Amino acid sequence: MPTRLFSFIGGDTGSWQVAAMDVVAGEALPAAKRLAIAPGADAPSDPHAAWMLRGITSNERYVLREDRVQMAARQHGLGRPEAACAALIPIRKNAAWWALTQDQGQDVFEEQSSHAGPGLRHFPALARRLHHCRDLSQNLPFDFITWFDYTPAAAPAFDELVAALRATEEWKYVERDVDIRLLHEAASPLAAT
Numbered sequence: 093m094p095t096r097l098f099s100f101i102g103g104d105t106g107s108w109q110v111a112a113m114d115v116v117a118g119e120a121l122p123a124a125k126r127l128a129i130a131p132g133a134d135a136p137s138d139p140h141a142a143w144m145l146r147g148i149t150s151n152e153r154y155v156l157r158e159d160r161v162q163m164a165a166r167q168h169g170l171g172r173p174e175a176a177c178a179a180l181i182p183i184r185k186n187a188a189w190w191a192l193t194q195d196q197g198q199d200v201f202e203e204q205s206s207h208a209g210p211g212l213r214h215f216p217a218l219a220r221r222l223h224h225c226r227d228l229s230q231n232l233p234f235d236f237i238t239w240f241d242y243t244p245a246a247a248p249a250f251d252e253l254v255a256a257l258r259a260t261e262e263w264k265y266v267e268r269d270v271d272i273r274l275l276h277e278a279a280s281p282l283a284a285t
């Protein structure tokens with residue numbers, strides 16, 4: 093059975109080179125040059141790691157049926173050779189979000205913010221995986237770890253998508269948002285050294 097648990101390790105090793113790290117809201121993360129992603133429970137312990145974030149994939153809570161059907165039909169899998177760019181965006185939402193009822197959360201996510209629908213329509217070539225941290229512990233620094241990969245040509249479209257999401261009602265509940273952009277080793281200048 094494929095693992096649902098993933099560790100994201102920022103430090104000096106890993107096949108992704110950190111190209112930029114911007115703090116959009118809340119506290120920063122310590123600087124890291126590279127990112128390693130370890131699936132499963134046996135994440136390597138790296139004494140030199142600047143940070144390690146863990147999350148687990150889970151069932152969807154808010155997505156509408158029509159969007160789920162669209163996603164299944166149109167979304168790419170992660171790890172395409174041409175997807176040399178990636179974004180790791182860990183997110184923490186505030187207490188007001190977690191106090192919402194299911195229908196209130198769904199209303200903000202889908203009706204007021206159109207989270208999944210427009211992204212899919214304008215950017216079907218985005219591959220993504222959402223990890224929930226609160227399903228592991230409520231004392232972790234983030235609630236979600238979002239991971240995306242895309243081609244270099246799609247980078248401007250990804251920037252637009254993220255900017256549009258950050259302007260939605262949903263993001264009023266976001267209290268920590270760190271935007272880390274990465275280049276795959278094969279595409280990075282470090283690969284030549």
Ligand code: HEM
Pocket residue numbers: 151152153154155156163181183185207208209211212215218220222236238253254257
């Ligand atoms: C094509 C673009 C995107 C699509 C199709 C998409 C779709 C989804 C879906 C289906 C979910 C799960 C909803 C559920 O539980 O039912 C989700 C959750 C989430 N996504 Fe996206 N997403 C996209 C882009 C993004 C981006 C760019 C970010 C970050 C900047 C992001 C951050 C999140 C977060 C934080 C959650 C968890 C929300 C919560 O449960 O409170 N998404 N997304």
